[in-house]
Amino acid sequence: MDALTKRDIICLLIFAIFGIIVSCLNIGIVLSSKKSKNPLGVLVLFMSTANLIIYFEGIFIDYADLYNNA
Secondary structure (H helix, E strand, C coil), rough: CCCCCCHHHHHHHHHHHHHHHHHHHHHHHHHCCHHHHHHHEEEEEEEHHHHHHHHHHHEEEEHHHHHHCC
């Protein structure tokens, strides 16, 4: 398996930041609507929060790889 280049890691960071923005928008939309008590709204909240955690974890891993490869 080839090592990730700095360009690959920066692309992954950009993707993770975009994912964080989208997840925050999803959470904000569901909380501001009346569907937050709906089971589907709760599912969207749960999935968006899980995505947010995964994206933050990805950012930390990407930064570690970026500084480890330097």
